[in-house]
Amino acid sequence: MQLKDKVVFITGGAQGFGRGVAEAVLKKGGKVCLADVKRDQGEATAKELQTSSGADNVFFVKCDVTNVAEFEDAFKAAVSKFGHVDVMCNNAGIMDERIWEKQLEINFTAVVRGTMMALNHMRKDKGGRGGVIINTASMAGLMPTYWFPVYGASKSAVYHFTSSWAQNPEMKAAEVRLASICPAGAKTALLDLDDDQIIHHGHFKQVMETAEYCTVDQVVSAFLMAMEDDTINGTALTIRAKEGVVKMKLSLVPVE
Numbered sequence: 001m002q003l004k005d006k007v008v009f010i011t012g013g014a015q016g017f018g019r020g021v022a023e024a025v026l027k028k029g030g031k032v033c034l035a036d037v038k039r040d041q042g043e044a045t046a047k048e049l050q051t052s053s054g055a056d057n058v059f060f061v062k063c064d065v066t067n068v069a070e071f072e073d074a075f076k077a078a079v080s081k082f083g084h085v086d087v088m089c090n091n092a093g094i095m096d097e098r099i100w101e102k103q104l105e106i107n108f109t110a111v112v113r114g115t116m117m118a119l120n121h122m123r124k125d126k127g128g129r130g131g132v133i134i135n136t137a138s139m140a141g142l143m144p145t146y147w148f149p150v151y152g153a154s155k156s157a158v159y160h161f162t163s164s165w166a167q168n169p170e171m172k173a174a175e176v177r178l179a180s181i182c183p184a185g186a187k188t189a190l191l192d193l194d195d196d197q198i199i200h201h202g203h204f205k206q207v208m209e210t211a212e213y214c215t216v217d218q219v220v221s222a223f224l225m226a227m228e229d230d231t232i233n234g235t236a237l238t239i240r241a242k243e244g245v246v247k248m249k250l251s252l253v254p255v256e
């Protein structure tokens with residue numbers, strides 16, 4: 001997909017990876033809707049991006065993705081502002097094992113909701129224009145991580161759900177592709193953790209002191225690849241500091 005004039009909806013768009021993706025899409029001539037629970041941060045980011053890329057190309061909507069009505073209304077608001085949505089990035093996430101049910105709701109349940117909402121809107125076989133759905137998982141979803149078992153499980157679920165939908169034969173006529181983004185650790189606000197947010201925080205901190213973090217730019221390049229490369233479907237794009245972006249696809253049945 002060429003991003004010029006395309007509309008990209010990004011949950012968790014106020015900061016971190018979401019903001020980085022918005023900037024990159026705008027540079028390619030696209031339009032963005034930033035949806036985030038942080039109103040002040042979201043409005044400030046939108047203002048900055050409007051200044052650099054044009055007021056009409058950036059739209060912020062306050063939205064808690066665990067609030068069904070707010071999430072649906074935010075998506076409808078983007079459709080009404082821009083006419084349609086071409087790319088859905090279900091990217092909002094938290095890491096907090098203390099509130100594990102909430103963590104599952106944000107990191108997985110809302111991703112299911114956002115995917116189904118976007119799919120119904122995009123499906124060409126049901127009157128839509130086709131599109132791409134990109135869900136933010138994590139390397140932590142592809143390997144065991146005893147520091148944050150529920151976080152890891154939520155990301156594993158995102159990967160499984162996303163690649164399973166990609167395999168659905170109806171997606172060919174729907175002209176909707178799906179991919180998951182699986183970054184290793186990156187220095188964003190997500191990792192500003194209180195000691196009790198994860199298990200054995202001291203050990204995690206020690207490991208991360210010597211770990212090589214991937215950069216936000218590397219993660220953003222994976223998002224762009226998922227949007228622009230029409231051969232990507234059902235793929236998990238892993239991102240590590242040294243390897244960069246690697247396409248990973250495991251399947252029992254062939255996925256076109």
Ligand SMILES: NC(=O)c1ccc[n+]([C@@H]2O[C@H](COP(=O)([O-])OP(=O)(O)OC[C@H]3O[C@@H](n4cnc5c(N)ncnc54)[C@H](O)[C@@H]3O)[C@@H](O)[C@H]2O)c1
Pocket residue numbers: 011012013014015016017018035036037038063064065066091092093094095106136137138139182183184185186187188189190191
């Ligand atoms: N930073 C990392 O090391 C890393 C690695 C792998 C995956 N991820 C994933 O990347 C995604 C983006 O995280 P980030 O690293 O940019 O961190 P971040 O904390 O900077 O961004 C997360 C954004 O999600 C928003 N958000 C949280 N709960 C929300 C809710 N209920 N409704 C709407 N928005 C909500 C936050 O306000 C924030 O703007 C997350 O899904 C995270 O799990 C991050």
